Amino acid sequence: xxxxxNIFKSYGSENVKCNALKGINLxxxxxxxxxxxxxxxxxxxxxxxILGGIDRADSGEYLYDNLKVNEMxxxxxxxxxxxxxxxxxxxxxxxxxxxxxENVEMPLFxxxxxxxxxxxxxxxxxxxxxxxxxxxxxxxxxxxxxxQRCAIARAxxxxxxxxxxxxxxxxxxxxxxxxxxxxxxxLKKTGRTIVLITHNPDVAGRAxxxxxxxxxxxx
Amino acid sequence: xxxxxxxxxxxxxxxxEGVKSLLGIVVxxxxxxxxxxxxxxxxxxMSYTDRIETGLKVPYEKVGYINIDSxxxxxxxxxxxxxxxxxxxxxxSLGHVSYGIQNTSRCISFLGEIQYxxxxxxxxxxxxxxxxxxxxxxxxxxxxxxxxxxQEGAEPSQLEPDDNTILLYxxxxxxxxxxxxxxxxxxxxxxxxxxxxxVAGFFSPDSYILANGTANSTNNLIDAGCxxxxxxxxxxxxxxFNTAYFSTKDGGFSEVKEYLGSIAQNxxxxxxxxxxxxxxxxxxxxxxxxxxxxxxxxxxxTAAAVLLLIGxxxxxxxxxxxxxxxxxxxxxxxxxxxLVTIYQNIIYVILPMILSCFAVRKITxxxxxxxxxxxxxxxxxxxxxxxxLLTVLAVILxxxxxGIPIILLYRKNAAELLKGxxxx
Ligand SMILES: Nc1ncnc2c1ncn2[C@@H]1O[C@H](COP(=O)(O)OP(=O)(O)O)[C@@H](O)[C@H]1O
Ligand SMILES: [Mg+2]
Numbered sequence: 037x038x039x040x041x042n043i044f045k046s047y048g049s050e051n052v053k054c055n056a057l058k059g060i061n062l063x064x065x066x067x068x069x070x071x072x073x074x075x076x077x078x079x080x081x082x083x084x085x086i087l088g089g090i091d092r093a094d095s096g097e098y099l100y101d102n103l104k105v106n107e108m109x110x111x112x113x114x115x116x117x118x119x120x121x122x123x124x125x126x127x128x129x130x131x132x133x134x135x136x137x138e139n140v141e142m143p144l145f146x147x148x149x150x151x152x153x154x155x156x157x158x159x160x161x162x163x164x165x166x167x168x169x170x171x172x173x174x175x176x177x178x179x180x181x182x183x184q185r186c187a188i189a190r191a192x193x194x195x196x197x198x199x200x201x202x203x204x205x206x207x208x209x210x211x212x213x214x215x216x217x218x219x220x221x222x223l224k225k226t227g228r229t230i231v232l233i234t235h236n237p238d239v240a241g242r243a244x245x246x247x248x249x250x251x252x253x254x255x
Numbered sequence: 256x257x258x259x260x261x262x263x264x265x266x267x268x269x270x271x272e273g274v275k276s277l278l279g280i281v282v283x284x285x286x287x288x289x290x291x292x293x294x295x296x297x298x299x300x301m302s303y304t305d306r307i308e309t310g311l312k313v314p315y316e317k318v319g320y321i322n323i324d325s326x327x328x329x330x331x332x333x334x335x336x337x338x339x340x341x342x343x344x345x346x347x348s349l350g351h352v353s354y355g356i357q358n359t360s361r362c363i364s365f366l367g368e369i370q371y372x373x374x375x376x377x378x379x380x381x382x383x384x385x386x387x388x389x390x391x392x393x394x395x396x397x398x399x400x401x402x403x404x405x406q407e408g409a410e411p412s413q414l415e416p417d418d419n420t421i422l423l424y425x426x427x428x429x430x431x432x433x434x435x436x437x438x439x440x441x442x443x444x445x446x447x448x449x450x451x452x453x454v455a456g457f458f459s460p461d462s463y464i465l466a467n468g469t470a471n472s473t474n475n476l477i478d479a480g481c482x483x484x485x486x487x488x489x490x491x492x493x494x495x496f497n498t499a500y501f502s503t504k505d506g507g508f509s510e511v512k513e514y515l516g517s518i519a520q521n522x523x524x525x526x527x528x529x530x531x532x533x534x535x536x537x538x539x540x541x542x543x544x545x546x547x548x549x550x551x552x553x554x555x556x557t558a559a560a561v562l563l564l565i566g567x568x569x570x571x572x573x574x575x576x577x578x579x580x581x582x583x584x585x586x587x588x589x590x591x592x593x594l595v596t597i598y599q600n601i602i603y604v605i606l607p608m609i610l611s612c613f614a615v616r617k618i619t620x621x622x623x624x625x626x627x628x629x630x631x632x633x634x635x636x637x638x639x640x641x642x643x644l645l646t647v648l649a650v651i652l653x654x655x656x657x658g659i660p661i662i663l664l665y666r667k668n669a670a671e672l673l674k675g676x677x678x679x
Contacts, residue, residue, distance in 0.1 A: 090584060090669035110665075114588045117669070129673060131581055133271040145260045146586030194586060246392045 043096035058252035071240035074249035112219035124189035124201040143194035165189035261585035265598035284607035291615030298636035306480025320470035349498035350396030373486035406454020569579035572660035580672030
């Protein structure tokens with residue numbers, strides 16, 4: 037279970053301050069599939085970054101099961117992220133000179149695994165994402181939808197419980213996005229907690245629950 | 256993450272940059288070659304005293320050189336003068352060395368096959384292989400002053416050669432061709448013997464003598480200091496000489512000068528005397544300016560190159576910020592990417608540094624070693640000064656060029672790195 041209490045976050049210096057989050061309270065159950073909606077600039081990405089431990093809140097409490105994430109040192113936060121969180125981004129964030137297989141393999145280097153164990157895991161993830169055939173291709177030689185499937189495969193290969201997706205279909209056409217969302221539907225069945233940001237009500241409609249954010253507040 | 260994986264990631268980043276990486280390595284390599292050459296020149300410049308000492312068996316403060324103007328003397332008088340000089344209380348030993356003697360005796364010219372291309376004085380385009388051999392002519396006393404050591408055979412003072420016998424001492428390189436005790440006869444056409452060359456010993460590889468021209472004037476700038484016996488053929492005839500190195504018992508040069516002065520007056524001749532320490536002082540005073548200049552260049556150049564390299568390396572890490580961000584969101588810890596940065600810098604700094612050592616060694620061979628006669632002392636500058644200095648420089652450079660980017664990376668969170676942000 038994830039519990040956010042009174043999370044504040046602002047960017048910039050004293051004189052040009054931008055309050056991105058203004059006291060967010062949110063509870064997410066383990067295994068829940070949550071969609072976050074809201075206009076551009078409302079603080080969705082900021083919230084997701086804090087959930088994923090790649091950014092810190094200015095104040096407020098972040099409990100992950102019984103871990104007090106907001107009190108962690110930098111090193112603890114890195115470990116927290118490594119052991120619990122996977123990310124899918126709007127613009128995929130793949131390493132262009134690694135093949136699909138190598139990109140998906142990345143999170144496994146943090147685990148003590150043999151090359152053959154890694155191969156097995158990667159192949160399973162590629163299969164779940166529906167791109168086994170592309171394993172030897174470089175990201176620049178595959179379509180946007182396929183790249184996103186690669187990013188999803190990389191996110192699920194590590195078995196981390198919290199999957200954060202920031203507009204995963206935002207850069208894709210409707211039909212391709214539809215395919216990606218089916219992958220998420222399948223992921224839901226693996227028992228992961230999924231938090232997904234989207235502008236698309238159809239995409240959000242597939243989630244267990246929708247949370248709306250506006251101007252740094254949940255409405 | 257395993258270390259091998261971190262190295263692989265660092266390596267992948269370098270390979271991915273392709274030509275840019277190669278260029279970076281070439282720039283660092285070139286900088287280190289420049290450092291190396293400046294250090295070698297500096298080391299060479301500052302080690303003249305060492306090289307002089309390498310050529311001697313006695314402290315240089317005790318060594319001097321005399322030049323007898325013997326034109327006015329007949330054979331018997333010359334003999335008298337030399338034995339008088341030898342009787343001087345303050346002179347311990349007196350040893351003659353002539354350099355670069357062109358010996359064309361048929362019976363030993365085969366030695367030239369090994370020596371060809373390694374003569375110290377005679378250019379190798381002036382004769383053909385096996386036509387002649389370049390020799391040193393020495394007297395027995397040279398063994399007491401010069402750093403001559405035998406690994407086989409006996410010193411000339413222990414032998415009692417006939418008048419027409421010439422003792423041959425050779426570098427061990429010749430030991431495959433001749434052996435101790437062998438005779439080679441130089442004869443007239445009718446068979447009468449002119450000279451009887453007898454092989455008397457082989458030098459050990461650490462044998463050196465003062466270089467040609469080092470002491471025969473106070474104001475020369477001959478740089479070699481010493482020369483090795485690496486390809487040497489030394490003749491020790493029973494003969495008279497009009498120049499000689501000498502060693503004093505307690506550095507009493509004024510007594511020697513006075514003594515020589517009285518002999519010169521008696522025979523109506525000139526006898527010049529030089530102290531090796533004044534030669535050294537003149538040389539070192541004259542190169543001090545050059546040394547200072549070289550140090551200035553070294554400092555300036557090092558500072559400029561270090562700043563440039565730091566700039567290049569920081570630029571490199573900034574351009575990889577996004578990849579670091581991707582790694583951080585996919586299971587890497589901060590210390591993983593810090594180590595990747597360090598390994599990258601090892602590839603970009605330590606690797607070219609090691610390569611540059613080979614290059615500097617090669618350049619040293621070409622520029623400072625010349626015919627190989629001063630190889631030993633110069634190579635010891637390379638190992639004792641150049642390699643350690645370059646290593647220290649490379650380690651400091653790696654620390655700085657990895658350290659600054661690591662601090663930059665540390666100040667940013669993964670979300671910022673993903674956006675490609677590092678600076679500010
Ligand atoms: N790194 C940043 N520096 C300054 N302002 C930022 C930064 N990131 C986000 N913001 C600002 O914070 C607010 C929320 O941004 P964000 O969380 O990205 O919104 P969303 O994802 O909902 O579009 C916006 O006003 C945005 O301009
Ligand atoms: Mg956003």
